[in-house]
Amino acid sequence: MGFPRMGNPEPFEVYAIRYATDPNWPRWKSYVHDEAPEERVRMDFFSWLAVNRAGTFVIDTGCAEGRLRGMHIEPLRGPLATLDALGVRAESVENLILSHLHFDHTGNTDKFPSATIHVQEKELAFATGPYMRFEYFSRAYFPEDIAHVLRQEKKGKVRQHNGRFEFAPGISLHLVGGHTMGMQVIRIFTKRGWITLASDALHYYREVELGRPWSSNAFSVADMLDAHDTIRSPSDSADHIIPAHDPLVLKRYPAVSAALNGLAVRLHEPPMPLTDA
Template identity: 40%
Template sequence: MTEATLPEYEVYALRYGTRDAKRANHFIGGDPHDAPMPMDYYVWLVRGNGKEFVVDTGFGPEVAAKRGRTLLRHPAEALAMLGVDVTAVSDVIITHLHYDHVGTFDSFPVARFHLQDDEMAYATGRHMCYRQFNHGYEVDEVVGMVRMVYKNRVHFHKGSAELAAGLSVHRIGGHTHGLQCVRVHTKRGWVVLASDCSHYYEHFEKKRAFTTVFHVGELIDGYSKLDMLADSSDHIVPGHDPLVMQRYVAPSARLEGIAVCLHEAPLV
């Protein structure tokens, strides 16, 4: 299939949570500017060619309270605003197993979960003995995903894999050992959902590293991989930047501040 005949998907970012933070929280080595740098939390929807793929499943109220995060709306509620019935979704891509990316997976009773081999090995292996690596995981969620393996509901990938025409996953690593991004063909070209391959625009633009990281070298190298996969830097969507909500248009006035259309060209 040539690029001209590939399906053109709609892609949405849905903001479901937020927290206050400072710039020094987000960069290895800190930052000379003692300024606020809040963090937003997203799930994503890819829709088109008769298919719906949900990318990540966020966290729910219990973990929000435990970790001091502001839950604006349950991820399932946000998806419902775009007409998604989570009880019927057949495919969920889990970029990695951190609490804010896999936390409500049990809201998807029939879905199969797309995950990298390396992420499951990492989340259940020797490095979880150390706080530096394990603090982003919730044990019950990791165990829950292991249970999904035994129910034949986890589809493992090793590196890059095409899930449908014009939709693929790519192992990047760095932040966690098995972190993957998602590449989607849209009417404006190839869009890359970076998830935590780049938390903020500033990370990939200035080649800086987030503070939670397994392999700094892989993380920095990953920015070049994102560049190669996307049609331009304007086609890379970071995983936690509040600027995403400012740079893209909402699908309707009702969804202002909740969802934006990543298949449309950015406003700025």
């Protein structure tokens, strides 16, 4: 099922913030039935920011540097420093959307003390439920990150959603599941139309192009493939879908500034065509 069309809201500026990179990610961890499992590829790690006159939304919060090094992932400039350069102070952010609760999307959440955390009810249930007895699922969740969300829940600073939620015209959350039980994607109106931040419902563009499910930590292959349809159908074109870990995002979209080259790009600007990237 696609997303409903919604009027002509105030457009958002949307930024992808690259905070880490892994130059040697093995493809055998990537795709079900991959044709080149021994090949190594680059995997980039992102947070996102959506801003218009009505509001500021931070989407996912990266991962602490020390933890990244422990996993042989190379930290770049942390997402908080880049947010700062974009004029957004973590302490004053009111809306923090967590696409899901995996370690590379949920670190640093404690640096946003004023924020209400928006997460799917199913994701929190999954991350604290009986499936965590399987290392296959639990290895991507850090108990400290989950504990922080639970602590904030107790303070009334967490909003658990059950499916679709519209914050305001032009920005909404959509439960897709698949990669995790409560994976959600974020749909945002920009001056170039509706874009979908797919987060880990799409790690690389090729998943949706080839209809390939992602193998690492997969909760439901069927829901993952359904999610491809959900992401594709309402986005204004394939160029309006943003994957979470693909280095092509950096190549396709213009850098915010020379100082932020390699660290932040403008997703509200038209991208270079995929074939030329």
